[in-house]
Amino acid sequence: MATVANYFVALSALGQFWCLVLGMFLWRTPLGVTNYDMTQEFANASAKLAAHQSLYNGFLAIGLVWSLLAVSHAFELKVFFLVCAIVAGSHCAATVSRRIFYVSALPAIAALALVLAAGR
Template identity: 40%
Template sequence: MQIIASILTAIVLIEHVYILWMEMFAWETVGKKVFGKSLSPELFKPTKALAANQGLYNGFLAAGLVWSFLIDNAEWAINVRLFFLGCVIVAGLYGAITASKKIFFVQALPAILAFIMVFITK
């Protein structure tokens, strides 16, 4: 079970590294492909700095999850992991409510599954 919890957490981590990259460095190319249906094409250039800011925040979430893998004390590692997965869940739920329901399935649901698995293997 602990291996599954670690794999699910790693998936959430990798997803947030991808989001960081897309929003900070590929907003006008990959970002346009991902969000092109919900944003008009002319909005990508003027929103580049806003997307980069969002990407940075996603990077902090990924960094927290990386940190949780590097902590030697098992209790602290789990607590840090649960905290950052909780942050991802809140961000995903907020995004699903305010921006797109798809964010729930892409961002919140994987974090919820990881959170549950980490919590029950505690």
């Protein structure tokens, strides 16, 4: 069970990293414009803000990877960073696009359920 939980934690980290890449580097590209259903003009005008706001996804990804590599307090780190990913992904889904929920929050919810089921 712990191995499966760790795979889902890694999947959640990848989702957070993808959100960072999309917001920081691909925001003004056709992929970013289409993904967030915005005009090119809006993408150009908001690119710096998007890059700044996407930075937190990188911190979440790093925290999740750290929780997989940690020798002590790994359980607590996983729970903390997964809860952060769930809250952030749910907020973004509610305020920006529901699609964000599936990339950011849903993998973290699955991972958290598995981590809690596996226990310490």
